[in-house]
Amino acid sequence: MAEEKKAWWKEAVIYQIYPRSFADSNGDGIGDLNGITAHLDYLETLGIDVIWLSPVYKSPNDDNGYDISDYRDIMDDFGTMEDFDRLLAEAHRHHIKIVMDLVVNHTSDEHAWFIESRSSKDNPYRDYYIWKDPKNGKEPNNWGACFGGSAWEFDERTGMYYLHCFSKKQPDLNWENPKVRDEVFDMMNWWCEKGIDGFRMDVISMISKDQSFPDGTVEDGLYGNFSPYVCNGPRVHEFLQEMNSRVLSHYDLLTVGEAAGVTIEEAQKYANNEGTELGMVFQFEHVDLVRGPIGKWTDQKPKLADFRHIMNKWQYELEGKAWNSLFLDNHDQPRAVSRFANDSEKYRVVSAKMLATCLHMLKGTPYIYQGEELGMTNVYFDKLEDYRDIESINAFHQYVDNGLVKAEDMMRYLKEISRDNARTPMQWDDSKNAGFTDGTPWINVNPNYKEINAKAALADPDSVFHYYQELIRLRHTLPIIVYGKFQGLLEDSETIYAYKRILDGQVLTVACNFTDQEQDCVLCEDPTAEELISNYKGHKAGKLQPYEARVILHK
Missing domain, CATH: 3.90.400.10 (Oligo-1,6-glucosidase; Domain 2)
Structure with a gap:
């Protein structure tokens, strides 16, 4: 196998901040830039390399900042451009890079x-x-x-x-117009000259539309699906290559594209090794595993076999051709421990550690969503008025008001899938409002903040936080975790996710039990191997305990 091309962003661990919910510095109930700056010590202690900042630009906030009215100014809720400049300088002083969220498929209708x-x-x-x-x-x-x-x-x-592929207050830009591209590239260069370190590109796979605008297949009983005519459209690679030549190639940036509907073949183009487009893409197959009669809205849990099949497919197919991004949750997804593991009091900590092990030992750049390092869970709101997310509220009315779903069923689906599960305030301590704000939070705090919070986690050497800290340290120490070739193991198992990483004669074995039952497993029984990390202090010979994860390095 040809040696993998090295890059700083392949070796990095990225931490996504949703500013509205991270930390409020002025008591208005909304997180802000100064709140982030105040917690840089915490992030440096965790060990992350990069902050991906969800949009902080000027916005009327119809879709929580993804509707931008001015790309060169800061949303009033979040502070000023001086506050941003201070955050950027302080982050760099803490050895942390800043990646901006680039939203250029659409603007606000107030732009x-x-x-x-x-x-x-x-x-x-x-x-x-x-x-x-x-x-x-x-x-x-x-x-x-x-x-x-x-x-x-x-x-x-x-x-x-x-x-408007999203809200009616988010009109789509016409990328066919070269003047639009000129404006976007000029704006991107402006931010790069300011000193930022990269871009996460919102729905970037949607910027090129099929110019015949044909009807789509009706899948939800109401409207046609635009995906075949909008996602990975006819000129998308041409547009991104132009972006690369006019902006990205002039700086040493991390670039990741949110690519809804992306296939492996398309991903190999977006994130190609020659670097003519982007560094990596987000694919969503593993978080879109379970779909019901009305699409994503369901309370069914994904099966391990399906999850592993998709994760392994992307590992194998991008090997040597393109770079993977690794994530389980973000601002648009429910909490990982609630969706893929077990957020009960008994198993939350151990299963959150297991999930982290499984993800961070794969090949690709790992992303941590704020609070994931604490094992934060879904909020499980039981009243519609507690929700703030436009997608959740609109979906409730669309399906319930049209008689397609009963109200109690839709509320159950929202509890599992709503984007607001990830958007409740960061849980800093056990004081009022979890230490997020002195005011009234813009969205309710998860009631479990008394037990699950950063202050408690930092004080507990066995916390999820300290486990993430060790995973990050290992990644920074061992090239095999970054560049080693992937090889799946036990690929027919219904209960265990296992694989190897191989580099320069070294072999790493990873075994993760995704169930609350003990499982037979002899993969990690090599007495000559070094155990790198595990979420259990003691092991049972030939067994994996409930949600146990083990990583060993064969000598």
Whole structure:
């Protein structure tokens, strides 16, 4: 096997911060930039290398900052550009890099470009967005938006529809227009000159649309699926290669693209070893494993065999061709320990450690979502009014009001899947509001903060936090964890996820029990091997205890 091309971002561990929910410095109930700066010591202690900052740009906040009205200013809720500059400087002083969230598939409808665009058909900004005439007095096609309803919004002033793949306040940019690309690349260079260290690119696989705009297959009984005509569209690689040549190649950046609907073949292009597009992509097969009659909204749990099959497929198929990103949760996903493991009082800590072991020993760059290092769990709200997420609220009304789902069933699905599970405030200590704010938090704190919080975790040498700290230290110490070749083991098991990593004659064996029952397993019984990490102090010969994880290095 050819030696893997080395890069700092392959060796890094990335920590995602959702600013609204991380730490509030001024008592208004909303997390902010100064709150992040105040906790850099904590992140340096954890050992992470990079912060991925969810959007902090100026925004009316229809979709929690993913609707941007000014790419070169900071949202009032989060502070000022001076606050950002201080965060960037302080993070660098703590040996932590900053990656910005780049949202350029769409803007806010309050962005100056869209205000101009909708003002008249002959405005110079008209073609910055995607406008279509009505078809037979209705929408140009049957596409449904990701947040419910039609993907087209009628604009009375000019008698035309504009495309919005998400909220109607998030009109899609027209990347076919070279002026749009010029504006985006100029803005990206501006941030790079400011000293940031990379971009996480929101729904970047959607920037190129099939220009014939055909109807989609109706899957939810209401609207057509736009994915085949929007995701990985006809010019997406051309656009990203232009972005690379005009921006990315001029700096030493971490770049990761959120690529909904990405196939392995497409990923090999996006994250190719030649570096002509991006460093890596987020694929979502492993978090979209279980789908019901209304898509993602279900309370069924994924099966280990299905999960392993997808994770291993991506390990094998990108080997030597492209780089993997490794994640189990983020701001759009429920909490990992609640979804893939066991968040009960008995097994939460040990199963959170097991999940972390399984993920961080795979080949690729691992991402930690804020609070994951504490074993934070789903919040399980039981009232719709407790939810803040536009997707969750819209889905409830779309499916319940149309008689497709009973209200109690939809509430059960939200408890499992809603994005707000990840957006409850970071649990810093056991004081009021988990130490997140002195005011009223914008969304309720998870009631279990008295037991699950950073202060308690730092004081407990057996905490999930200290386990993550050791996983990160091992990654920084052992090249085999970063660059070793992957080889799956026990690939028919319904209970154990196991694999090897191989580099320069060294072999690492990883075995993880995904159940609450003891399992037979002899993979880690080599008496000459060194145990690198385990979530149990004592082992049983030939067994893996409930949610036990073991990693050994063969000499």
